[in-house]
Amino acid sequence: MLEKNYEPKSFEKRIYDDWMEHDYFRAEIDPEKTPFTIVIPPPNITGQLHMGHALNNSIQDAIIRFRRMQGYAALWLPGTDHASIATEVKIVEQLKKQGETKEMIGREEFLKRAYQWKEQYGGRIIEQLKSLGCSCDWSRLAFTMDERCSNAVKEVFVKLYDKGLIYRGSRIINWCPDCRTALSDAEVEFEEEDGFFWHIRYPAKDGGEGVVVATTRPETMLGDTAVAVNPADKRYAHLIGKTLILPLVGREIPVVADSYVDMEFGTGCVKITPAHDPNDFEVGQRHNLEVIRVMDDGGVINENGGKFRGLDRYEARKKIVEELKACGALVKIEPHRHNVGHCYRCHTTIEPIVSRQWFVKMEPLAGPAIEAVRSGEIRFLPKRFEKIYFNWMENIRDWCISRQLWWGHRIPAYYCEDCGHTVVAKEEPSVCPACGGHRFRQDEDVLDTWFSSALWPFSTLGYPEKTADLAYFYPTDVLVTAYDIIFFWVARMIFSGLEHMGKIPFKKVLFTGLVRDAQGRKMSKSLGNGIDPLEIIDKYGADTLRFSLLNGIAPGGDTRFSEEKVEGCRNFVNKLWNASRFVLMNAGEEVPKPDPDRFTLADKWILHRLNEVTAEVNANMERCELGLAGAKLYDFIWSDFCDWYIEMAKPLLYGEDLPAKKNTLAVLISVLTDTLKLIHPFIPFVTEEIYQKIPGASGSIMVAAYPAEREDRRYPGEASAMESVMEVIRSIRNLKAEMGVPPAKKLNFYVVEHGGDAAHKASLYLEKLGNAAEVRFLKEASELSGQAAVINSTLFDVYLAMGELVDREKELARLAAERKNAEAELNRARGKLSNQGFVSKAPQALIDAEREKAEKYARLCEQIEEKMRALGG
């Protein structure tokens, strides 16, 4: 028997342990089965479970449970990401507290501390996923820096290098002066900021007035090596080729012509700093300009900055502006709002800097990756995200993959200490192929975290070894991820899979939205509006949290989360709990089998409805429309099963007719069991807890077969008749409420059938659910005079004998309103039918339906009028 109250805490942990003990999560290679694979987006080892994780992993778990129950060899492969920058920042913070720095303890010791940190905290989020109910195959738990993944990283690096797709070069990159590392383009976040536009005069060497340039970063002038104007700009045509004197510095710089310059913007003259601006860098390349780097790795002016050396970039800016003003070179200052790039980890303003880094050549990789999505081989859900993907892939620039950090995959490049020759290899070479030397120095840098994440769908399965797992489970079926990492991760997995496996990494990408707060704001640490999923689990249980995240969501759509919504879902789970309790209370030890010959109208209706819902849920699960599937189940359980079927079952259950009683119980159990299975992927714990108590149920619900549509549960005729009966019952209740009859007051019902037997079959429900004293059947209603109110329906009419309670005026008014409604419907149907266009062009079925409606309402109008005449209206 179930406990009186639904208390998730009392069983969630026990059930999860039980699942683990039975090894239900473990995926076995089975040639008889079709594989279905999901690889988890590996959470950072620094991470704590937040709502985004909760949503994302609830979705994955629902999908994998659904497929597992369907009979697939379902693998959900879990793991964590070493999160290079994020983790390194944490370790550095920790060191700082102890008064230490990276440099003080050295690389080896630093890595030791980092691994310790990983051991201590890296498993935290895994435990949190377990409390959410995630059915990951923990025996395959991976880590981006474990031996397997590291081996894949080295393999891929060497392969790409040998193919010429990885190169080392001095290019302009995004530099974070705080993290002191290079970043890829994707790691820069732009934000609008108020700044200034400083107009500075650069005089000509020959004593002419020169030009005025405008800049937002005056400190970069220390590295200027030219001024550019548009070749078509008549204003400056005479200056092209002339020499200017760089103020404060005194360097002679040329005026060059380059079409990059926009004549309309600013003064039409652009100072060119090849070492500190991406566009200027390109201009510099075209004109062979000198590249003078004036800032060091900390954003401090270096020896090339002359007297400004040692000043931080902002101090230098202030000082330079002052001096320009003093020497009269500063023409004017304008306020200027512009976008400034920031580090996505520490939010420091990015400094574009020329630096020697490792890059992946993107163009040859992007082509096939675009094609895989364009051809539909990989499908994005929803499709609109494909456009974002194409836009990025088609304009992609080479990917800067080296990071000046210690925590991560160290670049497998070795430099000969004797001749400087570079060897890229998985292991340190013993002999230099160039000079025969034996001493090597490995590259100091590590790889971008996303370099290893890009290999995740196959590195976790054993690549480059040809493992059985890789052969069986790759490519994976669906990737579930938030849309904000489409560039960081999704795109890179696609080209990596194609390049290294020769196959797409996944067939579908299901994008999740952002979880927002009740006001629609993004949940964030700084706003302090985040809700901790662990607190919700603690308070309401994991099932409730899962259902409140899954119910009603749409692929790619953001969702609002509020405790109010959570309460609603808790109430729903509680409802299911109590409905189950009701069924189990009435069930004995034996397992009754439903007997189709004894099915009542209500039985057939609920089985038909269950069948419809089963079909809809299956279809929506196939399409990854979990939100719709959840909503269908919610409605079915609450409205159809609880509000109606259980109520209809009660009179039989409490009655004397033993076979009827047994059969009703059998239907109840059968419907409940299938419903539990259908909703198990959403709320796994509570469904398991209930399932275990159902007589005759064996094993775990999580490995039971997922219900499919059944031909022997189709009763369209009876279902429709039952719906009519339900409609009449609703009308009876409504009528009593409107006429001011207390709900507890039992009335006599007189029923007149319109030639069928629906009311005869449903008389029990009319009596119990309509709260009648007695239900009698009449041939016609003439004998009821004015002592009864009437409910008309297509199949039969119900007269409620109210004796003196009937208020003639009220009943007349009610009938008049009903007639008005029926007439409106009749007119609408007739209007359509008299529309030549409709009759000639609409589908025949629709026209027939409209004709039927017209007839039905015409008949109804007559009945109502007859009744009104009888009342003397």
Add this chain to the structure above:
RNA sequence: GGACAAUUAACUCAGCGGGAGAGUGCUUCCUUCACAUGGAAGAAGUCGGGGGUUCGAAUCCCUCAUUGUCCACCA
């Protein structure tokens, strides 16, 4: 500057060519033995504005408005 999305009941959202739906909230009634985390009934929306296509538009097309997001980054 470009792209994408949203705009439906007080709130949160479904519906996406054939009669406006749900949940929450609100109003009234009901403690009957699964559940008051409940039951019954009800009020509530010219489906953002304007055009168009169609026999028929919340649904398709155009346009405008508002909101949000992403990309680009003209110094």
